[in-house]
Amino acid sequence: MNAATYNRTTGRRKCAIAQAKLSSGSGEITVNGKPYQQAFTLTDHRRTIEQPFIVTDTLGKYNVEIKVVGGGITGQAGAIRLAIARGLVSVNESFKGALRQHGLLTRDPRIKERKKYGLKRARKAPQYTKR
Numbered sequence: 001m002n003a004a005t006y007n008r009t010t011g012r013r014k015c016a017i018a019q020a021k022l023s024s025g026s027g028e029i030t031v032n033g034k035p036y037q038q039a040f041t042l043t044d045h046r047r048t049i050e051q052p053f054i055v056t057d058t059l060g061k062y063n064v065e066i067k068v069v070g071g072g073i074t075g076q077a078g079a080i081r082l083a084i085a086r087g088l089v090s091v092n093e094s095f096k097g098a099l100r101q102h103g104l105l106t107r108d109p110r111i112k113e114r115k116k117y118g119l120k121r122a123r124k125a126p127q128y129t130k131r
Contacts, residue, residue, distance in 0.1 A: 007090045011082030013108055016071030018079035022087035025063030027053075031080065032067060045077040052085040055102050056095045062088075082107060 006023035029049065031039040040046050053059040064084060068076045085104040088095045099105050113122040120126060 007087050009083045009086040009090060011079040011084070011086060011107075013078030013082065014071045014075035014111055016068060016075035016079040018066055018068040018076065018083045020080065020083035020087050021065040022084065022091065023063050023065075024061065027060030027062065029064045030066065031076075036066075036080075040073065040077060042073070045073060048077040049080050049084070051081055051102070052088055052099060052104050055098050055104065056088055056092075058088065058095075062091070078108060 006021050009020050009022065011018045011020065029036040036049055037046065040049065050059065053062070064087070066080055066083065068080060070076075071079070081104060085099045089099060089105065096105070115122055118125075
């Protein structure tokens with residue numbers, strides 16, 4: 001894979017959608033035009049984004065350009081992680097086993113449950129009064 005070619009992948013988590021453009025390079029990760037350290041200040045979110053590279057031992061070998069929309073910071077980090085993991089598999093099929101073993105290729109299906117009428121939230125009922 002030379003510098004002119006790249007792989008596009010999509011990752012989703014909660015309401016966040018991330019589109020990653022993976023190409024070989026020096027290991028720069030940009031999120032919406034800025035470095036990912038600037039976009040994600042918490043170390044947990046940074047570790048989440050770096051996890052596919054750490055598992056496959058490719059940290060610093062690929063440049064990733066990410067466009068992410070929707071959701072919150074945690075959902076966006078999870079969506080980016082899935083997009084990067086899928087991109088690494090499309091680059092090298094041998095990464096699939098290690099990524100699958102760590103659960104990085106499975107989309108997390110948990111989303112916010114809708115509010116029901118007569119309730120305060122999805123499941124919280126108003127306080128019961130006897131008299």
